Amino acid sequence: MEKVDTVIIGAGIIGLSCAAKLAEENTSIVVIEENASFGQETSSRNSEVIHAGLYYRPGSLKLTCCVRGKELLYQLCKKNRIPYRKTGKLIIAADRAEEAKIEDIFQNVIQCGITTLRYLSRKEISSYAPDVNARTALFSPESGIIDSHSYMQFLYQTALDRGVVFSFSTEVVRIRKESSGYTVTVKEPQGTEFAFQAEKIINCGGLHSDNIASLAGIDIERNHYKIHYCKGQYFRLGNPQKYSIARLIYPPATGVSLGIHITPDMAGGLRVGPDSYYCREIDYTVDIGQKQRFYEEIKKFLPEVTIAELIGDTAGIRPKLQAEHEDFRDFVIKEESDQGFPGFINLIGIESPGLTAALAIAEKILDMS
Ligand SMILES: Cc1cc2nc3c(=O)[nH]c(=O)nc-3n(C[C@H](O)[C@H](O)[C@H](O)COP(=O)(O)OP(=O)(O)OC[C@H]3O[C@@H](n4cnc5c(N)ncnc54)[C@H](O)[C@@H]3O)c2cc1C
Structure with missing residues (x-):
């Protein structure tokens, strides 16, 4: 039976960054991905925002990996010409209730040791976001946007150059623990199964990461590893040139999401979303019937918007x-x-800020393995 040192399951941003990083140590690494290419699931279906770590608990992995990952990511982009922009981000309060919420965010950020977030004056609000209606706003200068496909393409190429082998259209279907290492069985495109041995397994399976742990025999209920799907849909503004919006515009976050925000993208577009609701199936269709609701959310802080401008994305x-x-x-x-x-x-559970945190997560995995 063939043997490798390490198998990485999943070629989203987390699997790719782990592959590129671990390959620095010159071990034999195989990445198994069930789709025909890398980054076809959550890693290409997000806001493409480089987060500054404003919403997480002090000391949490989400916070520490986000802050370190953001630094590494800006360095990587700069050095390798990966398209990005440090746009900065406004968190805005449209009314009194939201003012209390953004003050909570501000206090949390102080506790997290982040010193760059600050309140804007009224004059600054109108110069930073002239089309936006806000009573009060916080400004995060460290937030930005990235072309996530170029970011993944770079890590994929780096991993290839360092000798990593990728097996696409191949699904991991069984994992058996042996006295030393694991036997991994995969299903190939024609439906044939193939088994090989791996000393180490790195489970980067995203939405299926709980199932993958369970395949190996890890009790996901006892460990509280069960994944819950929470969908986020986006619309796009059909005429972005109507607005002068160069920065990220966010309402205050809710418990499960960062709120329906406006994100400029690297192509000059303006995206609106995502919303947030729990669901049972992986279904990426956008419910156009939600247009009215998105319109009402956005209208609160973008008064000039019309419903006709919203296009399902x-x-x-x-x-x-x-x-x-x-x-x-x-x-x-x-x-x-x-x-x-x-x-x-x-x-x-590598949800947001996973895109930002990926390079820091890969450093951790190198330390652990
Ligand atoms: C709506 C939304 C907005 C977001 N916005 C941001 C943002 O602006 N900034 C940010 O930092 N983060 C953001 N995130 C989070 C970020 O997108 C994720 O944290 C990140 O993409 C997770 O990457 P991943 O590699 O873990 O998962 P994925 O990209 O899902 O990759 C997992 C891979 O594993 C493969 N796989 C699974 N099971 C198997 C199997 N049995 N065999 C073989 N392959 C398998 C899948 O096919 C998939 O390709 C957002 C997420 C969402 C949903």
Whole structure:
């Protein structure tokens, strides 16, 4: 039977960044991906925002990986000409109730040790976002946007150059623990199965990461590893040139999402969304019937918008550990020796800010493996 040192399951941004990083150490690495190419799921269905870490609990992995990941990501983009823009971001309050919410965000950010967030004066609000209606606004100069496809393409090419082997259109269907390492069985495009041995497994399976842990025999109920799907849909403004919006514009976050925001993209467009609701199936269609609701949300802070400008765009699904109505859950990034699975590393619940945090997460995985 063929043998490799490390198998990485999943070629989203997390699998790609782990592959590129681990390959620095010159081990034999195979990435198994069930789609025909990399980055076809959550990693290409998001806001493409480089987050500054404003919403997470002090000391959490979400916070530390976001802050470190953002630094690494800006360096990577600059050095390798990956398209990005440090746009800055406004978190705006349209009324009194929202003012209280953004003050909560401000206090949390102070506790997290982030010193760059500040309140804008009225004059600054109208010069930073002239078309936006806000009573009060916070400004995060460190937030930005990135072309996520170029980011993934760069990591994919880096991993290839360092000798990583990618097997696309191949699904991991069984994992058996052996006295040393694991036997991994995959299903190939023609339906044939093929088994090989791996010393280490890194589970970067995104929306299926709980199932992958379970394939190996890890009890996902007892460990609270069950993933809950939480969908986010986007619309696009049909005539972005009508507005002078160069920065990210966010309402205050809710418990499960960052709120329907306006995101400029690298192509000069303006995206609106995502919304947020729990669902059972992975279905990326956008419900055009939601247009009115999106319009009402956006109109609160973009008074000139008309409903006719909204065009259905894309949708993504958050792989949440937090069930509906539950409180904050952190990323799970864990080597499972204590459960009898040495060399098996789980990355579960890697929702936002996973795109920002990916390079920092890969550093952690290199330390663990
Ligand atoms: C609506 C939305 C907005 C977001 N906005 C942002 C943002 O602006 N900024 C930010 O930092 N983060 C954002 N995120 C979060 C970010 O997109 C994710 O954290 C990140 O993409 C997760 O990457 P991943 O590699 O873990 O998952 P994925 O990209 O889903 O990759 C997992 C891969 O595993 C493969 N796979 C699964 N099971 C198997 C199997 N059995 N065999 C083989 N392959 C398998 C899948 O095919 C998939 O390609 C957002 C997420 C959503 C949903």
